[in-house]
Amino acid sequence: MNGAARRAVVAAATLASLLTALTALTACEGAGHGGAGAGTGADAAPTRPAAADPARIPGLGDRLQRRIPSDTRQVVAVYGEGRNSADSTVVLYTKHGDTWHRARDWAAHNGKKGWTTDHHEGDNRSPVGVFTLSDAGGVLPDPGAKLPYTRSDSFAAPRWWAKSYWHDFDYVIAIDYNRVKGTPPNDPTRPEGRHKGGGIWLHLDHGSGTSACISLSRPAMEYLLRRLDPERHPVVVMGDRAQLKSRS
Structure with missing residues (x-):
């Protein structure tokens, strides 16, 4: 196997490892927020509220x-x-x-x-x-x-x-x-x-x-x-x- 082929194999393996780790992390966060089943679908990554504008009084139009x-x-x-x-x-x-x-x-x-x-x-x-x-x-x-x-x-x-x-x-x-x-x-x-x-x-x-x-x-x-x-x-x-x- 030449050098270019070897580097391609290493890169693919690294990418696969990262994807596996990310999947496990997402499932863990979902379970922490809502228990069984909370880590799937639209509930998997709830968005945080937008930060309030410090130059405005909260709740005012x-x-x-x-x-x-x-x-x-x-x-x-x-x-x-x-x-x-x-x-x-x-x-x-x-x-x-x-x-x-x-x-x-x-x-x-x-x-x-x-x-x-x-x-x-x-x-x-x-x-x-x-x-x-x-x-x-x-x-x-x-x-x-x-x-x-x-x-x-x-x-x-x-x-x-x-x-x-x-x-x-x-x-x-x-x-x-x-x-x-x-x-x-x-x-x-x-x-x-x-x-x-x-x-x-x-x-x-x-x-x-x-x-x-x-x-x-x-x-x-x-x-x-x-x-x-x-x-x-x-x-x-x-x-x-x-x-x-x-x-x-």
């Missing part, structure tokens, strides 16, 4: 992504579980350079009837959109808020409400929907009229849906109050997951 101001470095994202659901998850994102980082997340509640893109007074739905966060306050003393904080007993929930609601407004952060920025959260002024609703806040949770606000645990509210910084131009992006993903 172009429509809402474009509405985040260019100088914003803090985003409170409220991911509603469904259009008619009162359950949601709140995530705080902070921006360093061009990259968004997930800081903390919490279980939360939104309007008891879910979400709407056309909020009106009394509809018991939270408005979908991007809104600035500029003022805070509550019944309790300032816990170290960076946002302007107004402490007043006037925030207290009426005592004719169910007792589980009495501490809702111990801490609040105003969502700048149909309100005058730079005023206490309980300022009643409604620039677009009362029919458009207002007084929509981040506030303490009572275990169920709200009239339109977003409610969180006391530790979550204290964390946000101590970290949301007007110099970082914080906003809230809120809505059910389907609306948040909408591109137009």
